[in-house]
Amino acid sequence: MVAVLRVVACGSVDDGKSTLIGRLLAATGGATDDQLDYARTTRRGGSTVAAGAVDYSLLTDGLEAEHEQGITIDVAHLFMDLPSGRRVIVADAPGHEQYTRNMAVAASTADVSVLLVDATKGVREQTRRHLAICALMGVPSVVAVVNKLDAVGWDRSVFDDLAGEVRAAADGFGMRADVIPASALDGDNVAAPSPRLPWYDGPTLLGALTAWEPAGSRAEAGYRLPVQYVIRADGFRGFAGTVVGGPVRPGDAVAVAGGGRTSTVDRLLGPGGADLDRAAPGTAVTMTLADDVDVRRGDLLATPEAIGDGPAPATAYSVTLIWTAEEPLRNGRSYLLRAGGRTLPAVVTAVRDRLDVVGGGKYAARALDLNDIGTVELTTDTPLSLDPYRESRHTGSLLLVDRVTKETVAAGMVRHALRRGRTVTPRAYTVDREARQRLKGQRAKVVWLTGLPGAGKSTIANTLERRLHGMGLHTYVLDGENVRGGLNKDLGFTPQGRAENVRRVAEVARILVDAGLIVVVALVSPFRTDRAAAKALFPGGDFAEVWVDTPAEECARRDPKGLYAQAEAGRLPNLTGHGQAYEPPEHPDLVVDGAGSPDEAADALCALLRV
Amino acid sequence: MAGEDAVLDMLEAEAVHILREVAGAFRRPVLLYSIGKDSSVLLHLALKAFAPGRMPFPVVHVDTGWKFREMIAFRDATAERLGLDLRVHTSPEEATPFTHGAHEYTRIKKTLTLRKALDDGGFEAAIGGARRDEERSRAKERIFSLREPGHRWEPRSQRPEFWWQANTELAEGQTMRVFPLSNWTELDVWRYIRREDIPVVPLYFSAPRPVVERNGSLIMVDDDRYPLEPGERPVERPVRFRTLGCYPLTSAVESKAENIDEIIDEMGRDRRSERAGRLIDGEGGTSMESKKSEGYF
Ligand SMILES: Nc1nc2c(ncn2[C@@H]2O[C@H](COP(=O)(O)OP(=O)(O)OP(=O)(O)O)[C@@H](O)[C@H]2O)c(=O)[nH]1
Numbered sequence A: 001m002v003a004v005l006r007v008v009a010c011g012s013v014d015d016g017k018s019t020l021i022g023r024l025l026a027a028t029g030g031a032t033d034d035q036l037d038y039a040r041t042t043r044r045g046g047s048t049v050a051a052g053a054v055d056y057s058l059l060t061d062g063l064e065a066e067h068e069q070g071i072t073i074d075v076a077h078l079f080m081d082l083p084s085g086r087r088v089i090v091a092d093a094p095g096h097e098q099y100t101r102n103m104a105v106a107a108s109t110a111d112v113s114v115l116l117v118d119a120t121k122g123v124r125e126q127t128r129r130h131l132a133i134c135a136l137m138g139v140p141s142v143v144a145v146v147n148k149l150d151a152v153g154w155d156r157s158v159f160d161d162l163a164g165e166v167r168a169a170a171d172g173f174g175m176r177a178d179v180i181p182a183s184a185l186d187g188d189n190v191a192a193p194s195p196r197l198p199w200y201d202g203p204t205l206l207g208a209l210t211a212w213e214p215a216g217s218r219a220e221a222g223y224r225l226p227v228q229y230v231i232r233a234d235g236f237r238g239f240a241g242t243v244v245g246g247p248v249r250p251g252d253a254v255a256v257a258g259g260g261r262t263s264t265v266d267r268l269l270g271p272g273g274a275d276l277d278r279a280a281p282g283t284a285v286t287m288t289l290a291d292d293v294d295v296r297r298g299d300l301l302a303t304p305e306a307i308g309d310g311p312a313p314a315t316a317y318s319v320t321l322i323w324t325a326e327e328p329l330r331n332g333r334s335y336l337l338r339a340g341g342r343t344l345p346a347v348v349t350a351v352r353d354r355l356d357v358v359g360g361g362k363y364a365a366r367a368l369d370l371n372d373i374g375t376v377e378l379t380t381d382t383p384l385s386l387d388p389y390r391e392s393r394h395t396g397s398l399l400l401v402d403r404v405t406k407e408t409v410a411a412g413m414v415r416h417a418l419r420r421g422r423t424v425t426p427r428a429y430t431v432d433r434e435a436r437q438r439l440k441g442q443r444a445k446v447v448w449l450t451g452l453p454g455a456g457k458s459t460i461a462n463t464l465e466r467r468l469h470g471m472g473l474h475t476y477v478l479d480g481e482n483v484r485g486g487l488n489k490d491l492g493f494t495p496q497g498r499a500e501n502v503r504r505v506a507e508v509a510r511i512l513v514d515a516g517l518i519v520v521v522a523l524v525s526p527f528r529t530d531r532a533a534a535k536a537l538f539p540g541g542d543f544a545e546v547w548v549d550t551p552a553e554e555c556a557r558r559d560p561k562g563l564y565a566q567a568e569a570g571r572l573p574n575l576t577g578h579g580q581a582y583e584p585p586e587h588p589d590l591v592v593d594g595a596g597s598p599d600e601a602a603d604a605l606c607a608l609l610r611v
Numbered sequence B: 001m002a003g004e005d006a007v008l009d010m011l012e013a014e015a016v017h018i019l020r021e022v023a024g025a026f027r028r029p030v031l032l033y034s035i036g037k038d039s040s041v042l043l044h045l046a047l048k049a050f051a052p053g054r055m056p057f058p059v060v061h062v063d064t065g066w067k068f069r070e071m072i073a074f075r076d077a078t079a080e081r082l083g084l085d086l087r088v089h090t091s092p093e094e095a096t097p098f099t100h101g102a103h104e105y106t107r108i109k110k111t112l113t114l115r116k117a118l119d120d121g122g123f124e125a126a127i128g129g130a131r132r133d134e135e136r137s138r139a140k141e142r143i144f145s146l147r148e149p150g151h152r153w154e155p156r157s158q159r160p161e162f163w164w165q166a167n168t169e170l171a172e173g174q175t176m177r178v179f180p181l182s183n184w185t186e187l188d189v190w191r192y193i194r195r196e197d198i199p200v201v202p203l204y205f206s207a208p209r210p211v212v213e214r215n216g217s218l219i220m221v222d223d224d225r226y227p228l229e230p231g232e233r234p235v236e237r238p239v240r241f242r243t244l245g246c247y248p249l250t251s252a253v254e255s256k257a258e259n260i261d262e263i264i265d266e267m268g269r270d271r272r273s274e275r276a277g278r279l280i281d282g283e284g285g286t287s288m289e290s291k292k293s294e295g296y297f
């Protein structure tokens, strides 16, 4: 028996989700007298509940804004104990389209979707959207409730028609739906069979949730242990995390995914430190290994790939994203990717399509907006070991986080790996950066000069390089102007074009640093996130962000290339500082005064480079 | 019952997972200890999560100066027994529930003191024992709940929590409150205390205690600072507490439940909610939400 069942209540706005869930809560003894009193005496905007009766939706809609607007905005989590002893965790989702991302959150952990359909309104666009999201999020079963039968005179034919329609819709998304007639308002068929539905002999909602069992459990498979924390004590080093897949037992082979290190599981400890002889999925464990292997938070301990069903590292994935931020996804942007206790930079290298969740079609897309769902390609520098989402909600899911605001901008479901890490695992050459640096007697570094057009970046870069050259140091200047004449001549000046421009220059700088050179980059690079992505390519301390700070009026006055004049004339819409914003660095390693002398700037930069 | 144990196992595993995530993801986490039953469970879980190693964060208690004396004695004994790095914070400001009113008193002595304790300690993540079943607005709460600069809780800027993936990244000035017991019910807490044999403050068990009745609430007169009305005299009645806080603001329930089995039994019959006994909450349907916006736990 499944002891804990997770349910998402979904369906279109006002179909009666909160009322139904409140009813169920009360029927299973989960609502206290003072809560019921409150729901009896309080009324909210647009309420149709009779005076003196309990408005069951108020047992779950607890935010002030929800009272004012009379709708659910955020997910409520409610707990019920069924008479069978089963615990049900219900996530009551909002129906309104504006809050689709919250509904997706509620669906992300659910075993069962309780999908409401208003008998007076039928299957609506939002009903289909929620079904689609449930399918996408891997919710295995649907229990559809045709609600408000009181409002259609308990008419069997209305129910039969809608039941057929819901079943067909669910079928279209590859899901099977059981359908139950009910009235959440009056409580018919919620917990007890209704005399007003003599023509129906199926289960009540409570009955359906009591009887639910998963459709055949998965056979034993490879296990995964994403390491959350390394526990140390006298002579003890254990790796703590929650088991995914499996089960795993002491004596099992283990590999650190992506690293090639292997060992054997020595002990498995449960919470508190008691030895376990087997750990099933969902068990919080601490694992010790037979060998002394370096393992850290974010590493994935797992069945070795050679045995089969082990993770296969890759640096590019095809991922379905649900976009959750107001600011749209941009192709070429770098984000922070979070999965299994790791945070690392990832670039959206392609937006493949946007899904029309209702109609099922796919459209070509260049961006994703709030609540959009689409397929993208994500690339990371370091290989990641992700599973397809359909195989695991735990190791097949990820978050994208904005580099600056740290907001969660998307939830991602892995479709499949695109580029196996192994095929691009960098080959280690004997002559490496270290060796080249030694020969040159210098430490390779990047000095990244950012600032408005005309700020004096190129002049300063030139002065600096002359200085370094004179000291016998090996250098190279990457100037935006020059790079755009060749390597990047295919790129424009839109934010996407600029992001790619910065990315390529940063990659070239990385090669030059590997070659042992001191690299000076002179590039407008107006956007913080782009510069942060560039910085992320280098080990700490090897990348100095330098802001050449020159007043905008001074830049426009200098106008060495006549750009400002062209922009004034309306012929250069995307000029930074004119049509496009410049985002100054928040924590630059150095600020040089671009209005001052280039020699003073070079002095400060030499001090920064400690030469 | 097998089902009961399986539910507790799931809840324990989930809470341990969350605690480990906090320890792994944040540089300076702290556990907020309120001495009550939820805190006792939280502490127990934090010890289990890192065994055989040590719990990798300190414990903070915000002492308003009006806690039950038995709570303070229990707190100190617990810290001693478990070897905790306990840090007690009190506000130097004069404020009492009687002179300032419950709301303002709570803001000064509890909310502001807590905020200062977190700021001074540079703590970026504070673990608390709040549960979603305690109160309507808490049912909407995240497990990883973001606080904007100044500890403001903004219902609209809360991050979506997909799967069991937490976004623990913080922008400048942001902090996190983390609630590992989010999915526990009051009954789960007692069942777990029973199963794991976790010590709790004796005030949870019925005993004859000196109480006065005020506006329908039974208040235990714990010391002579409590201003009695003319002619009012505490009488001994068999009472216990369902939640513990500041004694002048926490109402007792008449009860004969002297042990955990009897408490669990009584819970099956008592149809009032737990926080009905917390006088500071009783200020309208959404008062918890507004208190939280100010940084209350
Ligand atoms: N006649 C009738 N009305 C109902 C029934 N169930 C709910 N309602 C009414 O439908 C309206 C919406 O109910 P809610 O429970 O808030 O709907 P919801 O699906 O949770 O709405 P959102 O969460 O905002 O999408 C309220 O006025 C309810 O009283 C029912 O069975 N019959």
Ligand SMILES: [Mg+2]
Residues within 6 Å of the ligand: A017, A018, A019, A061, A071, A072, A092, A093, A094, A095
């Ligand atoms: Mg609702």
